[in-house]
Amino acid sequence: MSIEEDIVTRAIKGDGEAFAQLYEERFDKIYRYVYLKVGNEAEAEDLTQEVFVKALEAIASYKWRNSPFNSWLFRIAHNRVIDYFRKEGKVEKVALEDDIALPSESNPALAAEREIEIQEVIKNIEKLSPAQREVISLRFGSELSTAEVAKVLRKNTGTVKALQYNAIVALRKMLPSGR
Amino acid sequence: MSQKSEDIFNECLEQILKGESIEYCFKAYPEQASELEPLLKTAATFIRKSSAIQPAPECKARVYSRLQAMFYARQEKAQRRVRIPIWHRKWALAMTAILGFLLIGVGTVAASAYVLPDEPLYAVKLAGEQVRLTLTFSDTDKAKLHIQFAGRRAVEIAEMGSQGKGDEISALIEQFANHLGQVYGVGNMDELVESGVKAPAATLAPAGETEAFEEGGDKGELEKMLSDSRELSLDVLENALEKAPQATKASLEQAIEIVTIDYDRAIYDLRNSAG
Numbered sequence: 395m396s397i398e399e400d401i402v403t404r405a406i407k408g409d410g411e412a413f414a415q416l417y418e419e420r421f422d423k424i425y426r427y428v429y430l431k432v433g434n435e436a437e438a439e440d441l442t443q444e445v446f447v448k449a450l451e452a453i454a455s456y457k458w459r460n461s462p463f464n465s466w467l468f469r470i471a472h473n474r475v476i477d478y479f480r481k482e483g484k485v486e487k488v489a490l491e492d493d494i495a496l497p498s499e500s501n502p503a504l505a506a507e508r509e510i511e512i513q514e515v516i517k518n519i520e521k522l523s524p525a526q527r528e529v530i531s532l533r534f535g536s537e538l539s540t541a542e543v544a545k546v547l548r549k550n551t552g553t554v555k556a557l558q559y560n561a562i563v564a565l566r567k568m569l570p571s572g573r
Numbered sequence: 574m575s576q577k578s579e580d581i582f583n584e585c586l587e588q589i590l591k592g593e594s595i596e597y598c599f600k601a602y603p604e605q606a607s608e609l610e611p612l613l614k615t616a617a618t619f620i621r622k623s624s625a626i627q628p629a630p631e632c633k634a635r636v637y638s639r640l641q642a643m644f645y646a647r648q649e650k651a652q653r654r655v656r657i658p659i660w661h662r663k664w665a666l667a668m669t670a671i672l673g674f675l676l677i678g679v680g681t682v683a684a685s686a687y688v689l690p691d692e693p694l695y696a697v698k699l700a701g702e703q704v705r706l707t708l709t710f711s712d713t714d715k716a717k718l719h720i721q722f723a724g725r726r727a728v729e730i731a732e733m734g735s736q737g738k739g740d741e742i743s744a745l746i747e748q749f750a751n752h753l754g755q756v757y758g759v760g761n762m763d764e765l766v767e768s769g770v771k772a773p774a775a776t777l778a779p780a781g782e783t784e785a786f787e788e789g790g791d792k793g794e795l796e797k798m799l800s801d802s803r804e805l806s807l808d809v810l811e812n813a814l815e816k817a818p819q820a821t822k823a824s825l826e827q828a829i830e831i832v833t834i835d836y837d838r839a840i841y842d843l844r845n846s847a848g
Binding site: 421 | 627805
């Protein structure tokens with residue numbers, strides 16, 4: 395049994411410490427994925443919380459053999475984001491914030507630079523097709539493997555690789571200087 | 574692009590995500606280097622820029638606190654199920670308490686499970702806890718509830734501290750200490766003996782004998798609960814301390830000190846109680 399499998403198994407049995415470890419290791423990645431999808435800090439925070447609440451409620455029913463834990467967790471996030479757009483009656487289109495709040499930065503110039511970079515990322519991702527955006531958010535935002543992305547999106551890995559490649563080509567055209 | 578090139582691009586991307594440089598991929602696939610270069614640079618740029626998206630530390634701590642409260646609530650729910658056979662005892666008291674529940678509104682009590690001391694439903698939360706203690710007749714179960722409620726107070730201290738609301742902390746510490754103080758009071762109980770658990774001869778018991786005692790029975794279970802609660806509470810408090818504004822750091826540090834001492838004392842007292 396791998397270390398991760400051991401932690402997940404303990405979390406399934408109600409071990410709070412194990413769940414806390416899973417939370418600690420994945421919170422930022424789930425948040426980044428959600429943020430790239432909704433483009434709004436407050437919504438991303440709420441949705442990320444809902445993902446982990448749902449995960450805590452449902453973890454007892456999680457079966458390792460059906461899919462890796464990451465895929466299971468990101469599937470919850472994926473479904474939650476879909477629900478969000480459906481309930482809000484919003485078209486899945488990234489809503490750019492006027493002022494993106496960043497973690498407190500001691501260097502204001504660096505903070506401003508990072509803010510501009512994030513805005514660029516979101517603005518460019520918005521121009522991709524929904525499927526490409528999904529793959530890019532999971533691959534670049536959350537650093538999931540192609541196999542994990544395929545499980546989350548219920549596509550085969552070949553399709554994921556094609557979506558990924560086409561997305562990169564499109565993004566490349568948006569950044570002709572290769573910045 | 575051929576399937577092979579797509580695979581190569583993906584393979585290179587995997588390596589970049591693992592921390593390898595783009596140059597590593599060029600060396601690994603020299604024939605495709607010119608084709609891969611602009612695409613991988615674009616990918617690397619997006620990975621780097623995306624990594625700047627970070628949740629606010631206070632958000633992470635807040636969600637953690639909520640999850641911890643949920644976790645405690647689930648443990649309590651599981652215990653409630655086990656406790657059903659007590660229905661035949663002390664009917665009058667139980668019915669009075671149930672009536673109290675109905676009057677307050679079960680929904681309100683449930684909704685109050687996660688509220689914080691500065692929120693309107695907090696009094697309902699405390700009343701709900703008191704009703705549960707009143708409705709619980711087993712000393713062991715009472716002790717378990719006190720441990721859980723002490724854990725709740727620790728989470729609330731952390732949340733208040735991280736929100737810069739230091740005024741609430743001292744009262745919460747007092748409530749926390751009261752709950753832990755009750756664990757030994759009710760934990761030093763007859764039913765441990767009734768359930769066939771052999772009490773150790775306080776600190777004089779040989780280590781092996783003490784361990785055997787702790788592993789079985791209600792007392793061992795209480796000690797495990799105390800240890801788990803101690804770890805979770807200190808974890809959440811230390812997490813809060815890192816994120817707390819300067820104004821509440823001292824209060825949180827003091828809380829951590831007291832919480833540590835009180836848990837250790839409760840565990841020591843329980844372990845060395847005559848049972």
